[in-house]
Amino acid sequence: MGDFPPALGLSAERTERVIRLAATAPSLHNRQPWRFRPLPHSIELHYDPRARLPATDPWDRELRLGCGAALLNLRLALWHEGIEPVTTLLPNLGEETALAEVRGEGRSSASPEQRTLYQAIGDRHTNRRPFRPATVPVEQRHSLIEAVTREGCWPHVVERGELGRLEDMVHRAHRVQLADPRFRAEMTRWTGQGPEASEGVPASAAGPEREPQDRWVLRDYSAGRAKQRVPGKDFEDDPLLLVVCSYHEGRAADLRAGQALQRMLLTATSHGLVASLMSQVIEVEETRQELRRLLGGSPHPRALLRVGYGSHTAPTPRLEPRELLL
Numbered sequence: 001m002g003d004f005p006p007a008l009g010l011s012a013e014r015t016e017r018v019i020r021l022a023a024t025a026p027s028l029h030n031r032q033p034w035r036f037r038p039l040p041h042s043i044e045l046h047y048d049p050r051a052r053l054p055a056t057d058p059w060d061r062e063l064r065l066g067c068g069a070a071l072l073n074l075r076l077a078l079w080h081e082g083i084e085p086v087t088t089l090l091p092n093l094g095e096e097t098a099l100a101e102v103r104g105e106g107r108s109s110a111s112p113e114q115r116t117l118y119q120a121i122g123d124r125h126t127n128r129r130p131f132r133p134a135t136v137p138v139e140q141r142h143s144l145i146e147a148v149t150r151e152g153c154w155p156h157v158v159e160r161g162e163l164g165r166l167e168d169m170v171h172r173a174h175r176v177q178l179a180d181p182r183f184r185a186e187m188t189r190w191t192g193q194g195p196e197a198s199e200g201v202p203a204s205a206a207g208p209e210r211e212p213q214d215r216w217v218l219r220d221y222s223a224g225r226a227k228q229r230v231p232g233k234d235f236e237d238d239p240l241l242l243v244v245c246s247y248h249e250g251r252a253a254d255l256r257a258g259q260a261l262q263r264m265l266l267t268a269t270s271h272g273l274v275a276s277l278m279s280q281v282i283e284v285e286e287t288r289q290e291l292r293r294l295l296g297g298s299p300h301p302r303a304l305l306r307v308g309y310g311s312h313t314a315p316t317p318r319l320e321p322r323e324l325l326l
């Protein structure tokens, strides 16, 4: 097999490393919908139509959210390589799958903040286990909020008075999805994967068995093999819940929201925090609109997250960079 195609004046090895880091981003059901085309003067980001999940994500919004998260990683990896990335969203490349084009505008060195976020890339993993009952300090909350704002999106910290309605919405959305055989088929196909799989959510990344007292519904990714709860290790009743919202709808807004989500997740990781997503309420149209009204009617909710202090979790598998080339 030949060398990895080099891009932006980087060696083949460094280009491969940049793509590998981009691909550690989170994606719905770990479908890894991103594809890359390294070229001498740019790296193109595309999506793979085969990675669509039409029952769960019929409008490909979450597919683009995942690609936006990969785009933030790509930008951070380029800064780390001394390249100033200049990004065009939805470039006119004559291909419907093109989501972004990243060019290098001269040499630059990463800022301390970019370095911190870069260092966090490999340590960020979705954590579906109960969190410790410790409050996230105000300064850390502020930096999570700022991370979302910095990527041109709207952060919302769920307030106590909103918890009851939100909980009801999440449960309703969960029931709607479980009643849909097409949704269940997608879950089954991409869930409870064994150690040999390079796509989908491995059973080892699922949280513990659900119990009736659990207030928040985390999806069961264990394919019926959920671990029994450690006695006394219940899910926190009152977690820090954040909603990443965009100002607009549309494909570019999805990509921005993905970058904002990833910047927030990496910021959280750098503070020793962990997070998991509860996307049911965003995926079911009726509850998405209801959540939008709860937030005042103007922002478009893109991701609901639970953030806190948790135990160590292992990375989930990824495709090799070569498999991600166009």
Ligand SMILES: Cc1cc2nc3c(=O)[nH]c(=O)nc-3n(C[C@H](O)[C@H](O)[C@H](O)COP(=O)(O)O)c2cc1C
Pocket: 024, 025, 026, 027, 028, 029, 030, 062, 063, 065, 066, 069, 124, 125, 126, 127, 128, 200, 201, 218, 219, 276, 277, 278, 279, 280, 315, 316
């Ligand atoms: C748009 C989006 C929606 C997601 N929704 C959920 C969800 O509802 N429940 C969940 O447990 N994980 C959710 N995830 C997390 C993915 O399952 C996770 O990113 C993937 O399995 C890879 O694992 P990692 O994040 O540990 O690298 C979501 C991720 C993305 C990007």
